[in-house]
Amino acid sequence: MDERNLAGLFEEHRTRLRAVAYRMLGSVSEADDAVQETWIRLGRTGADEVNDLGAWLTTVVARVCLNALRSRERRREDPLDVRVPDPIVAPGTGGDPEHEALLADSVGLALMVVLETLSPDERVAFVLHDMFAVPYEEIAPLIDRSTPTARQLASRARRRVQGHAPVPDPDLARQREVVDAFFAAARDGDLDALVTVLHPDVVLRSDGGVARPRQTTVITGARNVAAQAVTFGRLSPYARPALVNGTAGTVVTAHGRPLSVMAFTVTEGRITAIDVLADPDRLDALVPAPSGD
Incomplete structure (x- = not known):
């Protein structure tokens, strides 16, 4: 497959990949970097070698984010009592289409703050399963855990989210x-x-x-x-x-x-x-x- 066709296929999944990466990392710039790294890895592999492109891309971007989260945790010397993740801000009058798409698919900032308190494995398991319906059987090898352990990690994260991240009114x-x-x-x-x-x-x-x-x-x-x-x-x-x-x-x-x-x-x-x-x-x-x- 030539690069133009490959790029077209990738663009069909970019919005979802950026949403996954943002919820994993809480950083717009790091999310964009993770999506770019996923594109590079797809270029190395080629779509012809992939059976389910959407699932493959989600797994790859999640692995890139997991590595970033683990690296962040190892070097954490952050003196802050709280870290507010990057907000997705819009004036409500239109703007960059990709930015607006991320805004429309975003979750409340209070929830993003709670996600910052999870361990890397908890965050990956919860985000992939509860927000993007990825089966535990696919999450487990990604975080080098068994399927029951992946389920437990997501459940632990879910309890913390439910206890500390109130759901906004829809109006x-x-x-x-x-x-x-x-x-x-x-x-x-x-x-x-x-x-x-x-x-x-x-x-x-x-x-x-x-x-x-x-x-x-x-x-x-x-x-x-x-x-x-x-x-x-x-x-x-x-x-x-x-x-x-x-x-x-x-x-x-x-x-x-x-x-x-x-x-x-x-x-x-x-x-x-x-x-x-x-x-x-x-x-x-x-x-x-x-x-x-």
Whole structure:
């Protein structure tokens, strides 16, 4: 098969492969690198040698991601209390088609944060089985485990996800109303109104990056988060609505530069999680420029 036909076949699977890699790695750039490495390996093998191309490509990109996760774990010297993965941000007004496809197929940022706490093998088993319906029999050899062990790893990861990653309400307009109410209360310094819009067990996670570790923190409980949220009120003039991993969020910009991305998880009409990325080393590459820039 010539390279042009091979490239055409690969493009049919690119969106799925990028979604797999992003959920595995939590990094847009690393996900793109994993997809590129998968294309290189396909070029070496050739589609004529592959019976089920989609399954083969999924296995290859998963193996590339697993190697990256294991390497990341070995060299981890990260002082951060929490790492917020790369958000998928869009203004909701269109843009790059591939970026929009990843946004449409993304999962909430709160879930991505929980995935960061899993071991590499747990993450691979859970993502492949629960999110992409890959059978345990195919996952087991990928992680060098038995089929029952692969099932156990996914089950362990599932329990952690269910306990720490609330499911967002499906109504995006209702999500936006709740987020707007949050900012209005924060702007007015109204602690009681903030507590009303926050779930009692709400968690606020903020990642300022390794250069600003003091701005990396986790705060829990409605009263504690409300007290912290009052400081967000001064950011209201610089905040603009955005879709963050497919849910209502906000991008804060000043002088044409992004200062932070805020993702809100709204469950049953209350905010259950707020995930903030304020890492300047990542924001410029992740946040689309405002319209007219």
